[in-house]
Amino acid sequence: MTPALFRSACHAIPLTRPPSILRMSGRRTHGRHGAERYRLDRFWCLNLFQGEGELSIDGDVFPFHHGYAGITWPDADLVYTFRKPTVKTWAHFIPETEPDGRAVDIPVMQDLGREFEPLRAELQRVSSLYRAQPERAVARLWDILWQLVPEQPSGREAGGNWRHPIVARAMDEIDMHLAETIEVEALAGELGVSQTHLNRLFKAAVETTVGDYIRGRRMETALHLLHHTTMSIKQIAWQVGIPDAQHFNKAVRRQFGQPPSALRTNPDEKPVR
Known part of the structure; x- marks a missing residue:
């Protein structure tokens, strides 16, 4: 060593x-x-x-x-x-x-x-x-x-807040595979913990379940791409792992109170979350 x-x-x-x-x-x-x-x-x-x-x-x-x-x-x-x-x-x-x-x-x-x-x-x-x-x-x-500058230890954010290393690794995996189907049980298995334990860690760290965190990341990314790129709505749906157009439209409307087309044409209007 x-x-x-x-x-x-x-x-x-x-x-x-x-x-x-x-x-x-x-x-x-x-x-x-x-x-x-x-x-x-x-x-x-x-x-x-x-x-x-x-x-x-x-x-x-x-x-x-x-x-x-x-x-x-x-x-x-x-x-x-x-x-x-x-x-x-x-x-x-x-x-x-x-x-x-x-x-x-x-x-x-x-x-x-x-x-x-x-x-x-x-x-x-x-x-x-x-x-x-x-x-x-x-x-x-x-x-x-x-x-x-020393790299932040696993689980330590730049602002100094501590986050469980398994949660930090899970978040990295989610961001890297956001365009794909992410099964929480499979993700937990890759990290060597049960799905129940992973959800418990997420609840403690970010006050939400893994599934809700994934959905939130998909919507945050979709909103960013709608506001700041010329990608088609269909392309954005694929980028955030919701390739079904109808499902994507419903998810965006449920999250922001507006359809994707409205968010794109009114980028300065603050969406309802």
Whole structure:
């Protein structure tokens, strides 16, 4: 079994929108002139380390080794102590803060293992790209930052709400096979639970049965396709797994209080649910 790679404590960072790049680096060697002490006044810094030492952030110490990635934020007292000459590939950037304060957790320091060199090479390319195509460089840096955010554990949503792993897997299966016939009993069997237990888990998680959840997803998707595509109503019916036109019309009318044709011609009118 491959041992888990090191990850330190995390710090919240807004990443729902692309950041602004202030400056990109080449490869700079540090540690030849003792410790480095400074503050960053308004921007964040991503560092990829090829060396060894410690980073103190407001007194909290984070060791780093070759192959580590580190993040620092504005207005923090930073002290870098290097045990040997260390190359840092870095980027200075400003995340765009959301009005509602949404953010994700990113490790302050983490071992990237085999992913380090590809990510370091990508950050180096971003630095070169920034001079000629800054918008493209921003998109690449944004992607790199998201790669450093740990994936949500099974059952954990981006907003931090916990959802049973079996429910999360069932929802993924339903979305992937929405255009097909979905038998709840067969779905439960694939997940290794009884139909009764799966319904009980759904009731606890989303306050509805699996069957009702499937019907709701079909109707949500149908409404989206009616409002935002030029697919025919027949095509949409197939896309949401209700190929019988009469059945589809009845299902839409029952859910939204209007037939599909009315929802398509009046997309701004709020349907009755």
